[in-house]
Amino acid sequence: LSWQFSSVTKRGLNQEQLNMLADKLSLFPSGVLWSEPKVLLLSQQQGANEKSFPFWLWIEGILDLIKRHLLSLWNDGCIIGFLSKEREKALLSDKCPGTFLLRFSESSREGAITFTWIEHDVHGKLITVQRARLKPLRNPLRFLYPNIPKDKAFGKYYPKPSESKSPNKRHVRTSEELKSAPCPSLCITLVSVLF
Secondary structure (H helix, E strand, O other): OHHHHHHHOOOOOOHHHHHHHHHHHOOOOOOOOOOOHHHOEEEEEEOOEEEEEEHHHHHHHHHHHHHHHHHHHHHOOOOOEOOOHHHHHHHHOOOOOOEEEEEEOOOOOOOOEEEEEEEEOOOOOOEEEOHHHOOOOOOOOOEEOOOEEHHHHHHHHOOOHHHHHOOOOOOOOOOOOOOOOOOOOOOEEEEEEEO
């Protein structure tokens, strides 16, 4: 799998990503039949209906997503990639609010990215924000995991000032001055957004 990624991009898979994929494949009780990849199915929950799709279609969907839309971000290391939800929570649990990471969704056959970030919440709940319900709010993303300022990680991808002056396009503020605040250790929330 690492070779497949490095043949399409400049970046193969690291050991943690390969371990996550191995864990996913180890869920098959009869073992992996490499000669019949169609038997490797991943499940996704959609309400009361459960749908399955082939493991290899999931991988191909992610590779296609990278090639078409995310190649520079993947090559630059901005996307962690393959990371379980449990590992994601462990990585972000002691980070400052606004720390975020990008990983591949485990539930999209076509390939999708999940943004997850730490947010302050007085109730300490895990919140999932659906794309359709997003409102133009202050951008909560401040640091790309582990601790890279957002503007440093993504600044070269921001539109140039002349590109954002079009009257037909909605202006999106990509950078804002952030006051330095200590990292509170209590009441943090993981928020996931699936795109």
